[in-house]
Every structure is written in C-alpha cells, then in structure tokens.
Amino acid sequence: MSRRHLVWLNGEMERWEREGVIDKPTAARIRGLYGADASPASRSIALTALSIVGALLVGLGIILLLARNWGDLSRPVRTILAFAPLLVTQALTWRVLQRGGSARPWWEAVATGWALSIGATVALIAQTYHLPGDFRVFLVSWLLLGLPIVYLLDSSVVFSLYAAGSTAWVIDAVTSNQPPDFYWWLLAAVTPWLWHRLRENSARQGTAWTALAGVVALLVGFPFALAPLLGRWWPVLFAALFACVYALDAVERDGPRFLRGAGRLLGALGLLILSIALTFAPFWKQHGHPPADLVTKGRLAFDHGILGLLVLSPLLLTVRNGRRWAPHQVLLSLSPLLMLLTSSMTDPDNAVGAARLFNLYPLGVGALALWAGMRREAVGTINLGMLFTGALVAARFFDSDMSFTARGLAFVILGSLFIAANIYMMRRKGGRHERT
Amino acid sequence: MNAPKKTLVFLLIACVQLAVPAWMIVTRERTLSGGHAYRFPVAPVDPYDAFRGRYVAIRLDGLDLPAPTGTVMASGQRVYARIAQRPDGTAYFESLSASRPAEGDYLDVRVRDGGEQVHLLSPFDRFYLDEELAPAAEAAYREHASRTNNTTYAVIRVREGRGVIEDLVIADLPIRQAAIQRTRGP
Numbered sequence: 001m002s003r004r005h006l007v008w009l010n011g012e013m014e015r016w017e018r019e020g021v022i023d024k025p026t027a028a029r030i031r032g033l034y035g036a037d038a039s040p041a042s043r044s045i046a047l048t049a050l051s052i053v054g055a056l057l058v059g060l061g062i063i064l065l066l067a068r069n070w071g072d073l074s075r076p077v078r079t080i081l082a083f084a085p086l087l088v089t090q091a092l093t094w095r096v097l098q099r100g101g102s103a104r105p106w107w108e109a110v111a112t113g114w115a116l117s118i119g120a121t122v123a124l125i126a127q128t129y130h131l132p133g134d135f136r137v138f139l140v141s142w143l144l145l146g147l148p149i150v151y152l153l154d155s156s157v158v159f160s161l162y163a164a165g166s167t168a169w170v171i172d173a174v175t176s177n178q179p180p181d182f183y184w185w186l187l188a189a190v191t192p193w194l195w196h197r198l199r200e201n202s203a204r205q206g207t208a209w210t211a212l213a214g215v216v217a218l219l220v221g222f223p224f225a226l227a228p229l230l231g232r233w234w235p236v237l238f239a240a241l242f243a244c245v246y247a248l249d250a251v252e253r254d255g256p257r258f259l260r261g262a263g264r265l266l267g268a269l270g271l272l273i274l275s276i277a278l279t280f281a282p283f284w285k286q287h288g289h290p291p292a293d294l295v296t297k298g299r300l301a302f303d304h305g306i307l308g309l310l311v312l313s314p315l316l317l318t319v320r321n322g323r324r325w326a327p328h329q330v331l332l333s334l335s336p337l338l339m340l341l342t343s344s345m346t347d348p349d350n351a352v353g354a355a356r357l358f359n360l361y362p363l364g365v366g367a368l369a370l371w372a373g374m375r376r377e378a379v380g381t382i383n384l385g386m387l388f389t390g391a392l393v394a395a396r397f398f399d400s401d402m403s404f405t406a407r408g409l410a411f412v413i414l415g416s417l418f419i420a421a422n423i424y425m426m427r428r429k430g431g432r433h434e435r436t
Numbered sequence: 437m438n439a440p441k442k443t444l445v446f447l448l449i450a451c452v453q454l455a456v457p458a459w460m461i462v463t464r465e466r467t468l469s470g471g472h473a474y475r476f477p478v479a480p481v482d483p484y485d486a487f488r489g490r491y492v493a494i495r496l497d498g499l500d501l502p503a504p505t506g507t508v509m510a511s512g513q514r515v516y517a518r519i520a521q522r523p524d525g526t527a528y529f530e531s532l533s534a535s536r537p538a539e540g541d542y543l544d545v546r547v548r549d550g551g552e553q554v555h556l557l558s559p560f561d562r563f564y565l566d567e568e569l570a571p572a573a574e575a576a577y578r579e580h581a582s583r584t585n586n587t588t589y590a591v592i593r594v595r596e597g598r599g600v601i602e603d604l605v606i607a608d609l610p611i612r613q614a615a616i617q618r619t620r621g622p
Contacts, residue, residue, distance in 0.1 A: 070566070079461055083454070090450045097442055118453060125457050127564045129464045130491075130601040145456060148449040152442065 009034060011104035054109070075128060082124035085117035093153070111155035115146040136178070139169050143186060150193050156210040162190055163217035170224045180225045187221075212262055215245050219266075235274060235283075236343060240310035240336035242270030247314035247333045250325070268384055271335050275362045276391050278339070280399075284351035311336040326376075328368035328385070335361070362392045363414075464600045471595030472541055473602065474519055474527035478588045479558075490570060491562040492577060492604060492611070494590060498528045499548075499556040507534055509550040516542045517556065519594060526589065529556070536597065544597040560590060563604045565611065573615035580606045 013030065016022045022030070070078065092110050096103040119142045125131075126138065143165045150159045170183040194214060219241055226237055246267025277283050314333035338361065342354060369385030372378070393414075396407060479495040501517070503509045509532075519541045520530035532554060533542070549555040565573055580587045591602045604611040 072566075083457065086453060086457075090453070093446060093450075097439070097446055100439060121457050122460075125460055127491075129460075130560065130563050131460075132559065132561050141456065145453050148445075152445055152449060 006034065007105065014104065078124070078128045082121050082128065086121040089114040089117040107153045108155055108157050111149050111153040112157045115149050115158045115161055118142055118145045136169055136172055139165055140182070143169070147189055150190060159190065159193065159210055160213035163214050167217045167221040170221050174224045183221060183225045215263060215266065236336055236340045237310065239271065239274050239339045242267045242274070243314040243333050243336050244310060246271065250329055268332060271332055272362070272388055272391055275335065275358070276395050278358045279355055279362070279392070279395060281351040281355040284354040311340055326368070326372035326381070328365050328372055331365050331368060359392065362388045366392065463598060467595040467598050467600045468593050468602060471593035471600070474521070474592050474594060475525060475589040475605070476527050476592055478590050490567050491564045492573070494560060494563055494604065495558040496560060496590065499558060501529055501532050501554055501556065503552050503554050504532050504534050508552060509547045509554050511547055511550045513547045513550065515545055515547055515554070516597065517545050518542045541594045542597055543594060543599050559599060560592065560601055563590070563601060563611070569612060569615040569619070572618040573611050576606050576614045576618050577611070
C-alpha cells in the first residue's frame, strides 16, 4: 500500500475508533494486515511535530521580513499586508478540511499557524494606526477570535496557547489592580472541548499533554484570580488545587490515566511542600484564624463557591473510589479539608500548637504510603512514603524551635516503629515462603 | 461534525476573524479621512525612557481637569473631553462631560484618578517608528521634548469621539523627516 494510502487509512481509523465503529484490537489487526501498524503512526507524530515547527518558523520569518521594510510601505499597502498571514492560514485550513482524514497530521500545524496569524494581524494593524498599548484588550481579542479553532480543528496546541493566554490575562489584570472576573468566562468557554477530549479521547497521544497544559495553567491562574477574594486563605486554595490534580490522576480508568501519572506526581509534591510548611509556627501566625472568624470567612468563601468546589472535589472522588484507594491516597485528597478546618479553628496566638499538631499529617501520609507500598511491593508508593517521611525528618531535625530532648525522643520512637514494621514485614514474607 | 457542517462553521469563523480587524481599519480610516486635525502638545518625558523597542512613548499634555459640575468621577469611568484650540493653533482639553456632547469635537477618554479634580488616562501612548530611524528620531525627540524646550506635537484626527494619531511632529517636521535629516547631517 502506498504511503499516501497508509496515511489516509490511519487517519480514517482514528475517526472510526473515536466514533465506535471499530474497537482497538480490530484497528490493530487492520493496520497489521496492510503493514500500517507501527511506522505510519510514528511517522504521523513526526509529521505533526515537524509541520508545527515548520509552520511556526515560516510564519515568524515572513513577519520579520515584512517588519524590515514596514516603514517604507504606504498605509494602504501595510493594511493589506496585515491581512496576509490570516488569509494564508485560513486558505491552508480550507485545504486541509477539504482533504479530510488524510490531511489529519497537518491539522495541528495549520491550527497553530492560524491561531498565531490572528495575533500577527491585529498587532500589525495596531502598529499601522498607532493604537494604545492595552495588553489585556489585545489579548482578549486574540483569545476570543482564536478559540473557535480549538473546537473546529480539535487542536491541543491551540488549547495550550489559549490556556497560557488566559493565564497571562489574569496575571496582568490582578497585577494592575483590575477585576479578574472575566478569567472565569475565558475558562468556561473552553471547558466543553476539554471535557469532551478527556472523556472521549483519553488514549490519544495529545490528550495527556493537553491535560497537563490545562493543569499547569490552572495552577498558575487560579491563585491570581482568587487572591483578591480569598486573601489569607490561599494555602487552602493551593492545597485544593493540588489535591484535585492528584485525585483526578489517581482515579483508575479503563484507559491510561489522564495525565499519565504526572498529575499524581505534581499533586503529591505540591501537597508535600505545603504540609511541611504548615509544620512551622510562623506560618500559622499569618494564616491561622480565630474561631470567631470562621463563620464570616467561611460564608464568604463558600458563597462564592469556587473554593468550596475545589475543596470538595477530591473528597467526592475519594468517596466514589474509596474502596479501591489506599489510605494514604485518601489522606492526600482530604488535605484541603483538613487544612481548611485547622486554619479556621487556629488562634494565631496559638500557632505553635497548631504547627506541632500538623506534623501528624505528613507523618500519616508517609507512614501509610510506606505500608501500602510494602504490602503491594509498589516502588512508586514506597518512594512517596520515603519522600514525605524524609522531608518531615529533615524539617524537624533542623527545627530550632524544638528542644534536643523532644526531637531526640520523637526520632527514637519513630525509628523504633519503622524497625518494628520492618521485622513484621520480614516475618510475613517468611511465612508466605514457608506456605508455598 | 460532518464535512459540510465543518466547512460552514469554518466559513463563519473566517468571516468573523476578518471582519473584526476590518472594522478596526474602517473606523480609523474614516477618522483619518474625515476628521478634524488637532495639534496636541506632547507631555515631556524621561529622556532615558522615551523609546521602547520600536515605538516612541508619548503622553498628551494637559490631562488634569475639573470633573463636570456636580459630579464626582470614579477611576476607570468613561468621560468625554471637549477639545478647544489656543491662538497659536495648539489644541487642549477644555472641559469634561459625563454624556456625549451634542456639538463640537471631543474625545472619548477614561479617568485614571477620580474625584472632583480628574486626571485622565492618556488616550494615546505610542507612535511606531522604523528601527533604523529610531536612534536619530530618539535624539531629536529628546532635544525637543524636554521640560524647558517642548516643541513636540501629536497630530490627531478626531471624529465623533474617536481619535487617530496621524503623525508626530518635532519642531514643525514630521518625526520621520526629522530623523532622516539628522542621519544625513547638516
């Protein structure tokens, strides 16, 4: 079968799988029948990557060449040339749409070029007419005009650009003391596409990267968007975001995990850093709230709904998947709730007590993860447990607020428990060998 | 989505994407071709910060005005600045109005700092220039836009509240010409 036909066949089979006409094993057998099993797919990825880079370079090169001679051109000529990038990319999009599935490897490249050309056109017109430099207005125009491309061409790259652009918008708004409310509308506009992609196409190559781009953008954008509203509650917000990312990626699915494990790592690391920070008293002095503050602040946060939703989301996932989850995973997902409750009930004058109590959290996660990892012989889980325990040990070892005696006793007790657990596991393994 | 639907959606998207920049151009061309030209003095700038990249940073002079009688303006509020001309031909903002004036030329502007005495946000903040001419233009601009010697004007076409910069003038010469003259030497 010719290469052109192989490319067409692969493009069509992707569509058949998406629409449920054939299943994966059947698709694999068809590919094997025509010798299209491995190489066209990898060729397709290479084609896509090369075409994206090529499109970017050509587009940017043309812009630079135009810029070199821009001042010598009359205004009417500049106006016409300003439309050139947009018209060219629209023509290319038309072409690939007409070619259908066989042109699928070009979709991402064309979509990327199309999205970038919108910004180039608007920027060139702004330059021609010396328009004021309102960055947010420029960015919103670009984002809204480019958003339909995400839906039309199902483009992960353009989605990532859109996510980055929305994040840039909210950062600029907040740092300029402007209301960030429009950020939620920007997110809402792209959510249906993202939801559909994660649910329907979790096996596709670009999906994990799409999800990761979205997660990173949210982790940066959300705190900026909510900071004016939430003030001192930002640690709970971060905990909720990290717990959501962890919980979503930890849920078992029929296909690959939606972030290929990157979400669990990102979420767990974020929660580790936060929880260790919360074992230090100065942190609670700034972020603790006397009990009388609970009702006012709590109502404010939950009235707006965002923080409440984030705090509850990992909890809901825990309840739904509880039986299949190890205890340490449950504890990680509960972190924002625990942090919210502790923060609400802590008097800043009693920060030391809260900090000491909160040591139990990373200790609990670490110990439970080690236990689960040893039982299942899962290296990743054991490493997570070691990370939490090790970080806590390091933090306390160098904590000058605790006396040598207190630290010494705590370490001896903890060490004894670990040794006892080790002996228990060895005996258990030995008993299993005797039975076999 | 089937192929015909996708094509239709694409055409719709393409039309909107072309229409938006086209509208930007049409409104500004109408102002440039049919609007009145005013020479607004440009506020003196920090000589080390006038040029950023490929454009001249500018700010109109005379942006402090009393609020319309009986009103207190808020930051970010839209307001209409009536334009008048001095005997020497330069333009300035004469007064503010909370509603669109029925006659005379005016600019649609925003309030930067509100209260009874208002400071306006400059409706124009940049003038783009060629990279090659930039050093000479910068030198000419610094010489003529200092606090003791300000002979720099922005020529702005105004129509129905919208303004478009037509040119930046330094000592009665368009800035490009002033820069070219400077590069060629006396």
